[in-house]
Amino acid sequence: MKTFKLGGVHPPENKLSQSAAIEVLPLPETVTIPLSQHLGVPANPVVKKGDSVKAGQLIAKGEAFISANIHSSVSGTVQKIDDVVDTSGYRKKAIVIKVEGDVWEEGIDLSKDLIKNITLSPQEIVSRVNEKGIVGMGGATFPSHVKLMVPQGKTAEYLIINGVECEPYLTSDHRLMLEKAEEMLVGIQIQMRALNVEKAIIGIENNKPDAIEHLRKLLPQYTGISVEPLKVKYPQGGEKQLIKALVNREVPSGKLPIEVGCVVHNVGTSFAVYEAVQKNKPLVERVVTVTGKGLKEPSNFLVRIGTPITQLIEAAGGMPENTGKVVNGGPMMGKSLSDLNTPVTKGTSGILLFPQAETSRKPVHNCIRCGRCASICPMGLEPYLLAVLASHNKFEDCESEKIMDCIECGSCLYICPSGRPLLDQIRVGKNETGKMIRSRHK
């Protein structure tokens, strides 16, 4: 079975919610929709306080090249446009809407009918994806339309679909592949048309045999798409690792996947592309896994963007007494939250609760130079060395030791028997090294 070669770890999978079907979460009283839910420039609001909006209506426009439109996820009245703490922990501008009824913008097809026939041209697909505010839903939230435009002089050969879900605990992509498989496959065909590629490969780790089997049954109706089971190994969902695993090509340091003829999209993104193109529906809801060992009912919810996280936890049986940490995302790359009123955004794949006993890190000891961090680094770096260089402000050396290649997957900190804060120090080093490199071009 295929997998990537270099490094990798296998933390306990703990997919507690994998057999919980996707449930529609009831509408909240208010939604808080941040203007920066994507990588790139924040969107500019096109509504003001007191305006009444419908679900699916454009409320903020992404005007820069790398930006994304934002649509209201509910119908109601704009209460305020104000700074709120979002999932990054920073204060950022957001539009707060009081929910009144559930009226949708005209022209959006809310039926469950599957539309297989693709009528739009490649250019029309790209502008529709742009217009409907679709971003990468695996977590990086890079605006999808940018990735559907192949740069001059490059050709795309493969569309790689990321159904790996290598993060422990998370199951939202898994459920989507089981419950919305046909929609997702049409979405993949739409993206294939936009990119003008003949071949699409869906990579799925073999801890989801039901999804692999289900998709394989449907594949004969969809030409050019194949499913490849992958050996379970973290971080296989990293795009460079996934490309390596599926087509054995290495994206060169500092370059994008298109350099080796690949474009990578997440299964959730493919579903969103289907809805945008075939149903004219903007990205206003997503599947979120709510899970944790102490939680009563680990679940997968279909949630309107902007819903406060507390409401998801309530719906999953309420927050257990002993909860000590709440993470937005998976346990390896997710961010811990300080405020549970933060809203679900386009990039929220899961909400993970940890009991108090599992919140603290291991005690820190001297580095015993066991070399495990270097042997498991999926980018072939030496985390122990980068951490030392970074903490001694040796950023020139950090650069030559390829610190900027670090994908911050967290495997080094996970594996370290001495509990050393390797990734923390490397993050600081990356930040400073990046500043140093940028200052050279000024």
Next chain:
Amino acid sequence: MNLLTVSGSPHVYTEESVSKIMYGVLLSLIPAALVSFYFFGLAAILVTLTAIVSCMFFEFIIQKYLIKGPVTVFDGSAIITGALLAFIVPASLPLWMVIIGSLVSIGMAKMTFGGLGKNIFNPALVGRVFLMISFPVEMNMYPRPTALSTQLTDIITGPTPLAVIKEGVAQGERVSELLPEVPEYVNLLMGNMGGSVGEISALAILLGGIYMLIRKIITWEIPASYLGSVVVLAGILWMIDPEVYVDPLFHLVTGGLMLGAIYMATDMVTSPMSRWGMIIYGIGCGFLTIIIRIFGAYPEGVAFAILIMNAFVPLINRGFKPKRFGEEVKNG
């Protein structure tokens, strides 16, 4: 509501810890210890216990009263140093010498550099070499194996098989004449020969090595390249003249080679980080071991070979980096 912990990712951590690794190593030493206790009896037990207790004692004293820092005596590393030091000295060594060796191992080789993880040289080997130079007579008297002996004084000693061959060849005797004077290969493998406390049984040490490989405490690179290069180099010499140079199998099962290749050279702290670095280091150890065993002044070269290669580790780490992702692009 109680406060939430906010920390950087990742939020899950492996169960493995420094002390789990250290106690794993200790567990793997049990077969070798049992064999030595069988062949060398009470004397071996006393030497081992003395070394372990004094290593722990010296580490405690230095950390508590000299450095006035955290005391980490129970992380298991001082116990390993003690056990390994005991394993590479003769069972007949006076206990006060064992205590001095422990002081050198812990005090000089480990704590002066900053404690666990900071030392350049393998502490147990530094202790042994210090004893070898300071007490050459006592360090060259190896007791003959006597099953379950409780004798502590007047132990009958004799040269090790390696010394028999080396001295014999030096006096112009032929290897084929000398081999009948040493135990047969099966006995050598089991450990029924003169030698240091824990180095005698290649089989028991291999068993411990396999356990450590399964537990992923060590990787295959260093033992394989070390033993492999010994076999290749000894093999070449043996093929040149089997009457002057003893066969490679003999080298493998005698002296401290097996213990050195599996326990000393693989010491995480003092060995290289990358796969190719480990292989180069292992080959260096193997090469130096044979050079010293055959052309050097001592019959045994494992301790010196590993210590010399320890000194090269920082250089090896600089020269042999792991393969970076996306470094050389091979597409297709």
